[in-house]
Amino acid sequence: MTMVGLRKVSKRFGRREILTDVDLQVNAGELLALVGSNGSGKSTVLRLMVGLSRPTAGTVERNARVVSYVPDVFASHDRLSASSYLQHLGRIRGLSTTTARTRAHELLDRLALAGGADTPMRKLSKGNAQKVAVAQALLAPPELLVLDEPWSGLDATAHGTLRELLTETAEQGAAVAFTEHATEAVRSTATRVCELKRGRLVPVSSTPALTELVLRPGAAIDWARHPDVLEVRPADAGVTVMIPTGRHDAALLTALNHGWSVVTVRQVKPE
Structure with a gap:
């Protein structure tokens, strides 16, 4: 089942055309990697997928009811601990306090958050803030999970854990799409790779390593x-x-x- 589809999508910012006639579908159980040079439009495609941006032309069809998004820059909360922040988001998403707390601690433990779940968000490094960003996206099981350079800033151990989490999410039936520069992360995680060149989508491989x-x-x-x-x-x-x-x-x-x-x-x- 296709969870999100872009059909003949183009996107302009002023006179600059970022995307041109992009056709892209992401299916349940798939791990799609979007690669390309800086400014090629990768982040724009992700924002279109989750509804944070609208196409200038073409259509975006979204069948997923539960959508999670990890942006390339995560604005962490200054006053809350990592655990309190995730519990708050979990409640917003309909989880009970107990379920949200349990899930938050489980994810932060797997990602090995430095200082533990009670560490104030304001004291987190970029890499540890990224771990919280990943955790918030997985509090409730998503049907569409979209991540913009999720490995950025993570330590080596968390790299492997993130790959496991994304694979598990896809195996549970979600469509997963992510951007990434690191070749190893793409090769070891993606089941399909597409490249953006000058705003146009080019298939790279449909066969996993x-x-x-x-x-x-x-x-x-x-x-x-x-x-x-x-x-x-x-x-x-x-x-x-x-x-x-x-x-x-x-x-x-x-x-x-x-x-x-x-x-x-x-x-x-x-x-």
């Missing part, structure tokens, strides 16, 4: 039944499994927990 694991056996595992494994092949004294990059950590953990040895881990470029 794959990770190849060569494993030697321990306790019995039917790798063909593992939810993330796409292909299983026999290898010397073991097996080779193919998994979408970004989802291979769970398979590695399964292998290690069952006494398997990891021979090699390598990324394979899509054909």
